[in-house]
Structure formats: C-alpha cells, structure tokens
Amino acid sequence: MEVADGVARLVEDGTIAGSTLTLDRAFKRAVTVDGLSVEDAVTALSANPARLLGMADTIGSLEPGKFADLVLLDSAYDLKGVMRRGEWVIGPQLH
DSSP, X not given: OEEETTEEEOTTTOOEEEOOOOHHHHHHHHHHTSOOOHHHHHIIIIIHHXXXXXXXXXXXXXXXXXXXXXXXXXXXXXXXEEEETTEEEEOOOOO
C-alpha cells in the first residue's frame, strides 16, 4: 500500500485500499462540521466500539477499574496527548 495526497492505494494496480482518516480528525469533523455534541462524538468513538467489541468492562470510559486510556485535545480539537493504560505515549503537549 502507498499513501499519496491523503489517499491509500494498492501498489499493484492503484486501487483505493482504504481510508487515511485518523480518529482525532474524525472526532474534530464530527463536532465542527457534522454538528455532533462533544458528548455524542466521545460516545461514538469510545463507548460504542468498546461495547460492540465486548470490552466495555475494561475500556471505553474513564471509570475505576478500567484501563486509563485517553486522548487529550485542545480547544480546537487538535491532538495534544495520548495516554495508554495510565502512561503517556504521546505528550501531553500543552501550550
């Protein structure tokens, strides 16, 4: 697969191979363009997938006993940090 100009294509024949949309960009679009509330967008990108995967007892929300997985966004919904199981793997980059 090769990505050029934001499009993923198979090298063999140039067929579109999939999306290059990241979840932080999907979240930002859902709130700023599509008009979802922050709460609905958070649920759509965290709690619903966790429930559908049968993992809602360990992921999908911040509650005692669950993994501390979170994404930190600024007021413009741009990525500032990522925490996985209680450890920062990106950032936080606070300005």
